[in-house]
Ligand SMILES: Cc1ncc(C[n+]2csc(CCOP(=O)(O)OP(=O)(O)O)c2C)c(N)n1
């Protein structure tokens with residue numbers, strides 16, 4: 001059975017220790033976490049965790065059931081098909097030699113990202129988008145020279161009916 | 163009303179109907195112990211905190227109530243971990259209170275500080291650190307609900323010293339609502355209809371029952387289902403007793419040391435009605451060869467048990483007792499045909515397996531361990547509560563003592579904890595003071611919690627310990643004999659105390675049998691005593707448990723001798 005990427009949206013009690021219960025579940029049972037992002041929702045008692053995992057179908061079924069079994073987990077959804085929007089954000093520190101600056105700014109323009117910091121030999125870019133866009137911009141910037149990168153991991157929500 | 167945390171705790175325990183606590187004191191729980199002494203709750207002072215948890219576990223398994231423990235921080239807390247993990251694996255409802263250093267010291271590596279909530283996170287159903295005295299009452303209520311409902315399990319509550327000593331104005335907690343915790347008790351009727359259809363069409367069905375049936379008190383419904391449909395029944399180790407071991411439809415236990423006929427049935431059957439089981443590897447053997455011809459109906463209250471190890475045709479999430487009751491009702495409306503005729507071929511086949519390859523041993527001039535268990539069964543007429551240690555002793559107990567009622571076989575199934583049997587027997591004896599409680603033990607295991615002899619003596623508990631003394635860590639030795647060229651590395655246990663003298667040193671009775679003809683008299687004498695008794699049986703040293711399925715082999719490929 002092939003392993004596929006699955007995005008899980010998990011609502012949990014906003015309490016200390018809850019994240020460690022979830023991380024512990026994944027490490028203890030040998031499931032993998034590709035990315036994870038957590039923040040409070042509009043209800044301060046509830047947090048949303050967006051978790052990306054790679055697994056085959058029976059394992060994802062088991063992961064969702066195991067998550068549900070945790071007392072502090074309120075809801076678990078899998079975001080599938082095209083019924084959701086997903087975004088990642090990255091801060092990319094790229095080398096900005098004089099001969100490359102115009103090129104970098106062109107890329108910034110095309111990808112509709114922002115230069116958020118300008119240093120002596122570096123620009124720091126802020127990029128948001130889905131995974132495809134992230135991969136594309138990283139591929140273009142790589143030859144110019146990426147010094148550091150910080151990424152958020154995926155966050156995602158269901159689309160409402162149109 | 164002004165109350166300290168410790169007083170609130172006592173109030174909550176009384177409200178939950180707690181009558182017994184198994185515990186061991188220490189610095190940070192003195193406030194709690196001080197209040198405990200003012201109540202009529204009985205405190206059983208164990209000799210090691212692991213013993214407290216196993217005793218509470220035995221108390222819960224025998225009596226059906228939540229078992230409660232109280233220990234101190236640091237080493238007191240860490241000593242409970244094996245017991246908690248054991249109860250977690252076997253889904254036993256416990257609430258464990260651990261003391262903790264004062265809140266302002268947490269995180270500072272204070273004296274006897276340990277992050278017990280962190281340590282026990284993966285082996286509790288849920289756990290809590292109480293940060294404010296105001297939260298204590300609600301948390302205790304939640305803990306008892308969580309421990310006993312759904313698939314039961316242990317819940318740990320860590321109480322810092324200042325939380326139990328602080329005085330607050332007590333307000334009774336509001337009705338507890340756990341918004342994210344709602345176990346499914348009633349099954350999906352559509353799935354049950356599908357199960358009925360499969361039952362009607364099956365030619366070679368079996369029922370496979372486990373600990374979930376014990377926990378849901380569904381033994382009656384299960385027996386009714388089997389009789390109504392004339393479907394033979396096997397059990398996992400944890401399920402023994404939910405179906406009468408003397409019933410003609412009884413197949414014996416399934417699994418690594420299951421009976422020949424039960425294991426052969428799993429290979430041949432076309433339908434398995436699995437109830438309250440989790441298809442542990444000790445049951446299935448190699449999973450992709452397990453029950454190759456069978457459709458499986460799997461009834462369990464825990465959705466994670468279903469399709470975890472084995473593909474299932476009809477998943478039914480629900481309480482075993484409720485679900486079996488509904489299934490029986492649906493079946494009553496069906497015409498099942500002439501079951502006598504319909505089942506004849508299948509039951510004849512099973513009878514053939516039974517008569518050609520029964521459980522057997524030959525008693526010659528050295529005591530056979532199986533003989534001791536069989537005699538124990540005869541003399542107690544199957545009415546004793548049997549606890550076990552782990553190893554060969556446990557398997558012989560499962561094979562040769564025929565359980566007719568649930569809650570009478572108390573064994574560490576999932577975790578397989580050596581040292582479980584004696585403290586569990588103590589707990590069972592407290593839950594059922596009128597019952598005969600016998601720990602079937604190995605010479606190795608009994609030494610792991612032997613200190614609890616003092617507990618049994620202190621509280622005048624007449625538990626009986628039957629040691630099947632082979633001077634080996636027998637089960638490991640068996641694997642070495644069969645698969646490691648008889649290289650008995652680390653399994654020879656010729657240095658043991660004289661168990662008769664040891665019993666006497668604790669103030670108990672010690673008896674010994676070294677010849678077959680002494681077995682019965684020693685058992686009669688020991689069992690009829692009103693005191694704690696150790697009976698030491700010098701058994702055939704290199705006896706093996708058969709049948710045996712080598713680890714990872716298909717369940718139908720058994721070594722028979
Ligand atoms: C705490 C613990 N340590 C180790 C084991 C591994 N183990 C399983 S059975 C066994 C041998 C038990 O020896 P004994 O109690 O004498 O029982 P016998 O098999 O000889 O009847 C061992 C060491 C275990 N189950 N539990």
Ligand SMILES: [Mg+2]
Pocket residue numbers: 604605606630631632633634635636
């Ligand atoms: Mg032994």
